[in-house]
Amino acid sequence: MNVGLYIHFPFCLSKCFYCKFFSVRFKDALYSKYIEKLISDIKLLNQLPEFEEYKIDTVYFGGGTPSLIDIRDLDRILNEIFRYKNTQIKEITLEVNPKTVEDFRLYKEIGITRISLGIQNFNDNVLKFLGRVHSKEDNIKTLELLSREYDNFSIDIIYNIPGFNNKKLVDDAIFYIKKFKIPHASFYELTIEEGTKFYKDNIKIDEEEFDYLYDYIDMKLRELGFIHYEVSNYGERGYFSIHNIKYWRREYYIGLGPASHSFFKERRFYYSYDFNDFFTNSILDKFKSSNKLNKEEIREEEIFLGLRFYEGIDISLVKKEYISFLEKEGFIYIEKNKIKPTIKGWKLFNSLVYYLI
Amino acid sequence: MDYQKKIRNFSIIAHIDHGKSTLADRMIEITKTISERELVDQVLDSMDLERERGITIKSHPIRMEYKSKDGEIYIFNLIDTPGHVDFSYEVSRSLAACEGAILVVDASQGIEAQTFSTLYQALENDLAIIPVLNKIDLPSARVEELSEELSDLLGVFPEEVIKVSAKMGIGIEDLMEAIVREIPAPEGDENAPVRALIFDSFYDKYRGVVVYVRMKEGTLKIGDKIKFFATGKEFEIEELGYIKLGRYPQKQLKAGEIGYIIANIKEIRDARVGDTITTVENPAKEPLPGYKEVKPMVYCGIFPAEGSNYEDLKEALERLSLNDSSIVYEPEVSDALGHGFRAGFLGLLHMEIVQERLYREFGVNIITTVPSVKYKVIMKDGEERFISNPSELPQPGTFEKIEEPFVRGIIITPNNYMSPIIKLAQDRRGEYISTSTIDVNTVELTFEFPLGEIILDFFDKLKSVSSGYASMDYEFIGYREGDLVKLDILINGQKVDAFSVIIHRKRAYYMARAIVDKLKEVIPRQLFEVVIQAAIGNKIIARSSIKPMRKDVLAKCYGGDVTRKKKLLEKQKEGKKRMKMIGKVEVPQEAFLAVLKIDQVGG
Numbered sequence: 001m002n003v004g005l006y007i008h009f010p011f012c013l014s015k016c017f018y019c020k021f022f023s024v025r026f027k028d029a030l031y032s033k034y035i036e037k038l039i040s041d042i043k044l045l046n047q048l049p050e051f052e053e054y055k056i057d058t059v060y061f062g063g064g065t066p067s068l069i070d071i072r073d074l075d076r077i078l079n080e081i082f083r084y085k086n087t088q089i090k091e092i093t094l095e096v097n098p099k100t101v102e103d104f105r106l107y108k109e110i111g112i113t114r115i116s117l118g119i120q121n122f123n124d125n126v127l128k129f130l131g132r133v134h135s136k137e138d139n140i141k142t143l144e145l146l147s148r149e150y151d152n153f154s155i156d157i158i159y160n161i162p163g164f165n166n167k168k169l170v171d172d173a174i175f176y177i178k179k180f181k182i183p184h185a186s187f188y189e190l191t192i193e194e195g196t197k198f199y200k201d202n203i204k205i206d207e208e209e210f211d212y213l214y215d216y217i218d219m220k221l222r223e224l225g226f227i228h229y230e231v232s233n234y235g236e237r238g239y240f241s242i243h244n245i246k247y248w249r250r251e252y253y254i255g256l257g258p259a260s261h262s263f264f265k266e267r268r269f270y271y272s273y274d275f276n277d278f279f280t281n282s283i284l285d286k287f288k289s290s291n292k293l294n295k296e297e298i299r300e301e302e303i304f305l306g307l308r309f310y311e312g313i314d315i316s317l318v319k320k321e322y323i324s325f326l327e328k329e330g331f332i333y334i335e336k337n338k339i340k341p342t343i344k345g346w347k348l349f350n351s352l353v354y355y356l357i
Numbered sequence: 358m359d360y361q362k363k364i365r366n367f368s369i370i371a372h373i374d375h376g377k378s379t380l381a382d383r384m385i386e387i388t389k390t391i392s393e394r395e396l397v398d399q400v401l402d403s404m405d406l407e408r409e410r411g412i413t414i415k416s417h418p419i420r421m422e423y424k425s426k427d428g429e430i431y432i433f434n435l436i437d438t439p440g441h442v443d444f445s446y447e448v449s450r451s452l453a454a455c456e457g458a459i460l461v462v463d464a465s466q467g468i469e470a471q472t473f474s475t476l477y478q479a480l481e482n483d484l485a486i487i488p489v490l491n492k493i494d495l496p497s498a499r500v501e502e503l504s505e506e507l508s509d510l511l512g513v514f515p516e517e518v519i520k521v522s523a524k525m526g527i528g529i530e531d532l533m534e535a536i537v538r539e540i541p542a543p544e545g546d547e548n549a550p551v552r553a554l555i556f557d558s559f560y561d562k563y564r565g566v567v568v569y570v571r572m573k574e575g576t577l578k579i580g581d582k583i584k585f586f587a588t589g590k591e592f593e594i595e596e597l598g599y600i601k602l603g604r605y606p607q608k609q610l611k612a613g614e615i616g617y618i619i620a621n622i623k624e625i626r627d628a629r630v631g632d633t634i635t636t637v638e639n640p641a642k643e644p645l646p647g648y649k650e651v652k653p654m655v656y657c658g659i660f661p662a663e664g665s666n667y668e669d670l671k672e673a674l675e676r677l678s679l680n681d682s683s684i685v686y687e688p689e690v691s692d693a694l695g696h697g698f699r700a701g702f703l704g705l706l707h708m709e710i711v712q713e714r715l716y717r718e719f720g721v722n723i724i725t726t727v728p729s730v731k732y733k734v735i736m737k738d739g740e741e742r743f744i745s746n747p748s749e750l751p752q753p754g755t756f757e758k759i760e761e762p763f764v765r766g767i768i769i770t771p772n773n774y775m776s777p778i779i780k781l782a783q784d785r786r787g788e789y790i791s792t793s794t795i796d797v798n799t800v801e802l803t804f805e806f807p808l809g810e811i812i813l814d815f816f817d818k819l820k821s822v823s824s825g826y827a828s829m830d831y832e833f834i835g836y837r838e839g840d841l842v843k844l845d846i847l848i849n850g851q852k853v854d855a856f857s858v859i860i861h862r863k864r865a866y867y868m869a870r871a872i873v874d875k876l877k878e879v880i881p882r883q884l885f886e887v888v889i890q891a892a893i894g895n896k897i898i899a900r901s902s903i904k905p906m907r908k909d910v911l912a913k914c915y916g917g918d919v920t921r922k923k924k925l926l927e928k929q930k931e932g933k934k935r936m937k938m939i940g941k942v943e944v945p946q947e948a949f950l951a952v953l954k955i956d957q958v959g960g
Binding site: 004006008021060062188189191205207208210211214231232246247253255259260261262263268270300301304305322325326329331346347348349350351352353354355357 | 906907918925926
């Protein structure tokens with residue numbers, strides 16, 4: 001059986017205005033301690049009987065800005081993972097911030113198979129507005145370097161930015177996707193999260209604009225042969241994120257690092273949003289203090305996670321009362337015994353889920 | 358009958374906040390009726406609700422012994438009166454148990470219009486009135502001016518107006534002496550056949566119904582077999598006595614006295630306010646005058662809301678009606694709201710009080726439908742049907758006509774508010790009857806109203822157009838034909854029975870617009886467009902629509918963190934509990950309340 005490994009790297013050069021993830025400004029002392037704890041947890045995984053029958057097949061370095069990890073430390077971490085006797089790696093993804101990396105060959109050499117590049121936008125004013133530290137020029141330069149070394153990579157784009165011509169911004173992103181033959185993209189609408197600078201500044205999102213842009217992006221990327229395989233993810237066939245798909249299909253994954261989440265043997269557990277919890281508790285402590293989900297919780301999860309994925313879910317999971325209504329209204333469609341989401345269904349995902357649960 | 362010479366039976370008439378309760382406390386204190394330790398502030402108002410709303414709902418008589426300056430000890434029976442129009446009949450019965458009344462007026466405020474209606478009832482009952490100016494210690498007191506006014510009004514000398522400060526304890530003795538001097542002693546033959554007036558009753562869970570009576574004639578003793586005139590029911594007296602703070606059992610109650618009777622009475626409906634008690638052995642020929650059967654005027658559907666169920670509601674209503682005989686109810690099923698009850702109340706305040714008591718005393722949460730009156734429908738074959746639930750109105754064309762209940766409303770107001778009040782009354786289809794002058798500043802306006810027009814928010818409106826000064830009393834005068842229609846509300850094509858109202862055709866368009874707009878405001882956006890229509894029969898007369906949601910999704914599920922999605926789901930589930938599904942549309946419970954609060958007067 002397979003298991004994914006998610007590693008959360010909680011350091012950044014600076015905080016973006018929309019970001020709610022756990023990250024702090026890069027500090028040497030914390031950094032070293034973090035790397036050592038991470039390696040000790042991986043070692044632990046290698047030794048535990050609980051994990052014996054599982055093989056790590058995907059690794060995902062997320063953040064924060066994991067491209068700030070020293071290449072030698074990254075190599076150590078990966079070697080520790082590879083030492084895991086049953087490892088059968090299919091994918092190792094590293095999130096990279098433009099401007100932080102110049103040589104992608106080194107990543108390839110140590111075993112990173114996939115790069116996810118935090119482009120966010122191809123407009124300098126938007127990047128400034130978002131609080132990003134890179135420019136459009138940095139983005140293009142990094143894409144040139146990256147595309148020379150990798151053909152399996154992805155970009156993140158943030159759209160629906162208040163006060164900008166968003167259709168034009170999307171067109172720009174599509175232009176570069178074509179130009180650099182980018183095989184995978186995640187399009188996230190700007191979300192105003194509590195506790196962020198944007199929240200404090202009372203930035204508001206235009207829902208009608210979202211409605212329009214979501215359809216537009218879907219249309220444009222389909223034209224390029226992309227498959228819209230999850231609410232916010234598009235990829236050419238063969239380039240979907242193997243690791244991320246585990247989340248929607250409820251396959252197991254172990255999360256290491258502060259604020260990382262794990263799902264293993266029908267238990268969910270996670271480190272809290274600080275360093276202390278991670279430094280003082282091993283991943284085994286976390287696993288042992290968690291509870292198994294009950295049947296109803298599992299069913300609900302299967303619905304609200306499974307419907308985010310284009311393959312949909314088994315019809316037997318859901319409440320029957322509203323199915324034909326939701327199908328008639330175009331929120332879902334039924335194929336064989338599966339309920340599958342439509343674009344319209346994804347836009348109103350939360351409400352849709354509630355009708356089915 | 359010497360004992361009667363020492364009895365004084367009276368009540369206190371006062372506007373809210375003019376100091377009735379404080380004054381009662383002082384009297385209780387000065388007569389040492391209860392020890393100071395027992396004297397919590399304002400002992401007379403005991404229900405929480407009464408305290409909060411500053412109105413007295415239930416009467417509590419209290420017996421005091423006062424040693425007068427003439428050296429004699431007098432028995433004072435103070436009978437409290439309810440202070441709201443919904444309970445005006447109860448007021449009249451309390452007054453009928455007295456020989457006198459103390460009119461308490463705030464020395465800064467002067468006599469308020471609302472006080473007049475109770476004062477008139479007292480005068481109609483031939484009570485001796487003792488005018489009292491209270492709060493004379495306040496710098497803003499206008500003692501002389503108001504003494505003049507009161508003397509004009511009551512035909513007494515200004516010097517005869519008693520000046521007190523209940524709060525400071527000033528002038529209380531003067532008042533006590535005036536009660537001895539001015540209020541007539543009761544009369545009535547203690548050996549005649551018994552006639553005892555019931556002026557209040559309540560349910561005691563250990564003893565059954567406790568009846569408060571004023572002995573008009575004859576004598577009652579323990580073991581007497583008694584009979585109630587109105588209901589014809591017979592009981593045997595187990596206990597009787599006086600009421601101070603608690604009950605003081607006696608061997609007998611004689612003509613002129615006030616006391617309580619316990620006779621193993623199981624239902625409060627058997628001891629109706631205003632009824633006359635006599636004995637089986639030696640019955641009086643006739644009951645005392647003035648008994649009226651109290652009939653509900655306002656009806657609404659009551660349904661269990663979030664966290665409550667039908668059984669809880671049923672039990673709460675059963676228990677509540679043990680000590681409130683004026684509430685009636687029967688089971689009802691609504692398409693939109695499920696199983697519940699249709700209940701009748703004396704008025705809107707009574708309805709609100711019942712709702713609050715259901716919640717506070719029994720923890721039952723309810724949704725109520727738009728209040729309605731009882732309509733009389735005359736079918737083509739001449740059959741008469743009474744309908745209090747709009748959704749039961751027969752289809753147009755199947756009946757000959759509808760009649761609606763009319764009331765005579767008497768509004769007492771300072772004369773400078775006359776014109777906005779007349780405008781308000783006309784907006785409510787009130788027919789102007791007459792104006793009469795009460796004093797230089799005050800007039801009495803008489804209208805005839807369809808009851809349905811005044812049950813919802815008329816009293817609030819009346820207060821607001823008169824800066825709080827005007828008051829209204831009303832009585833049922835009969836049924837009259839009206840051009841009435843049933844207004845239905847449809848949500849995405851489905852009729853929602855709980856929103857239906859019967860309304861005059863002229864007002865239907867305004868109400869239709871107001872309801873569909875209000876619902877548009879309170880129903881949240883859904884996955885799909887929601888169309889709200891108002892219809893008379895098959896004809897749609899107003900429409901509004903709620904645009905569908907455009908966005909309701911979390912973009913990210915980062916690093917496999919599902920906690921936010923779970924939280925969201927829990928929040929949604931929590932929210933759904935406060936929703937009623939009507940077809941596929943989620944309608945918040947607040948929507949039912951919001952429709953009740955629609956401004957009735959159209960522009």
